[in-house]
Structure formats: structure tokens, C-alpha cells
Amino acid sequence: xxxxxxITTLLLSGSTxxxxxxxxxxxxxxxxxxxxxxxxxxxxxxxxxSKAISSGIRNMEVxxxxxxxxxxxxxxxxxxxxxxxxxVAKDLKxxxxxxxxxxVSRNLLAYSNIYWAKKLxxxxxxxxxxxxxxxxxEAVDFEEVRNLGGLSRTGKIFQDEARKxxxxxxxxxxxxxxxxxxxxxxxxxxxxxNCPFLILNNSYSTxxxxxxxxxxxxxxxLKRISKGWVYRAYPGPWEAYLEKPDGTVELxxxxxxKPKLREVxxxxxxxxxxxxxxxxxxxxxxxx
Numbered sequence: 001x002x003x004x005x006x007i008t009t010l011l012l013s014g015s016t017x018x019x020x021x022x023x024x025x026x027x028x029x030x031x032x033x034x035x036x037x038x039x040x041x042x043x044x045x046x047x048x049x050s051k052a053i054s055s056g057i058r059n060m061e062v063x064x065x066x067x068x069x070x071x072x073x074x075x076x077x078x079x080x081x082x083x084x085x086x087x088v089a090k091d092l093k094x095x096x097x098x099x100x101x102x103x104v105s106r107n108l109l110a111y112s113n114i115y116w117a118k119k120l121x122x123x124x125x126x127x128x129x130x131x132x133x134x135x136x137x138e139a140v141d142f143e144e145v146r147n148l149g150g151l152s153r154t155g156k157i158f159q160d161e162a163r164k165x166x167x168x169x170x171x172x173x174x175x176x177x178x179x180x181x182x183x184x185x186x187x188x189x190x191x192x193x194n195c196p197f198l199i200l201n202n203s204y205s206t207x208x209x210x211x212x213x214x215x216x217x218x219x220x221x222l223k224r225i226s227k228g229w230v231y232r233a234y235p236g237p238w239e240a241y242l243e244k245p246d247g248t249v250e251l252x253x254x255x256x257x258k259p260k261l262r263e264v265x266x267x268x269x270x271x272x273x274x275x276x277x278x279x280x281x282x283x284x285x286x287x288x
Contacts, residue, residue, distance in 0.1 A: 029231035033068040045220040046123035048234040052219040061199045064222035066112040093146035110138035117173045121150035136175040171196040179206040228268035
């Protein structure tokens, strides 16, 4: 009821931009680290996926850190623990929950990606009621997951059972499949004609650059670089952000076409050093 009253107030006040930010997450990169907890990332990514599908794009890449602190996931941080406990385990209704020794806590990245696939399923379907399958190369025990939401089936990539389980009109969310040289074969093995095929959170790039070189449109892209971030939400520009010592970010430059990783990294790193010297560090500043 409170949310409905708030939206009504925005409509009456003519605050269109504020209302749109509630619906699609806004145009700027998600807030650190609220965006992982308040649906901002899922709203932005879903909006971008829907716009891409409406434009006729079928092969897509969506890339963002599946947990707030990816680099520290093996050691654990309060933010990652909160994310695993309050969102991932709870939303997926994981049998073992999130506790020491549980499958979710031991493989938080893998189960977090299932959580995100579930959140993006509605947009990936490309239409109401259409099936969406999720395939992964990660260590996920699907018997642990009791709530798949809009995901109609699960499987492991390149396995016969996953190939045979495909359905007409089915969209696919493919999690962390590995080197992009295999992506076309994945589409051939698991995709359906003229249906969305979404690569989600591939953990490494064989091109050592931003995005991919295989023609999969980077419809939603959020990558941490030294001292900042690279962000893109289709059909918008690519953007370079500086992460400042207080944890806020500042847009430094926009690019109409995908820039080189080296170019963006140098811009952000040099700007950080000129302003803050060595005093812009996540660990030293407690920004974890």
C-alpha cells in the first residue's frame, strides 16, 4: 500500500524521471552496494534485455558481479553473507539455507547466478508465458533449489539431457559457459530458432577486453576495473565511472561505441591518482 501511495504521489507531482527509476532502475550505474539488494540491478538488466529483444536482438550478453564483493568471495565479507542469507538462499528456498558448510555458502557465486537468472527470466522470455530454460557450467545442485520462479527447466551445458529437453519457443539463460569461442556452438546445441539466448556472467574473457568479440550484444554490462567501473545498459552508451573514497561514483566519460579496456582503465586509474594519490583503496577505506 505504501508503495502504491508513493507511486501515486510521483504521478501527481509530475516526477516522471523518479517514477521511471522505480520501474527500470534508472539510467546511471547501480548504487554501491544497494543495487544488489533493492532490485536496481535486476530492473536495469530486465529493461535492457526487453529493449534489445524489441529491437530484434536475440544473442545477448549480460555481465555484472553476481555478489557485491566478487574478489573476496572465498574469504567472505559481511555484504556477501547478507546477500547470500537474505536474498539467494531465501529466494531460491535452498534446502540447506545459507550457513557454514551449506551448498549455497560453499558455492555462493554459482547459486547467486541462479538467483539472477530467476530474476531476469521474465524479460528473457520475450513474451508472457513463454518458457525459459537455465543452463550452467557451475557447481549447482538443482535439487537444492526449491523455487525456480519463471525458469521452466534446468540443466548443464552440452549435456545430452539438456539438449533433448529443449522446447519450441524457449529462451535460454546460459550461465558462465566459458570461452566465447564456444558460444556459437552453445546456441546451436541448446537454442531455439529466433528465440533469445542470453549469456549470463561469464567469469573470464578470452579476448582480454570489454564484452565479447562474437557478436553477442552486451545489453547490460557492469565491470569493476582498477579504481572504478565500466557500465552499459542497452541501448545507451558505454560509460567510465570513478569510484571515490566515500564509496560514491562519478561519471568521467561516455562512449558511443565500445571502448578498449586499456583506454578506460587508464582514464579511471590516472584520474584517481591525480585526485587522491594512493588514498583511494577499497580495503583501506572499508568499502567492502
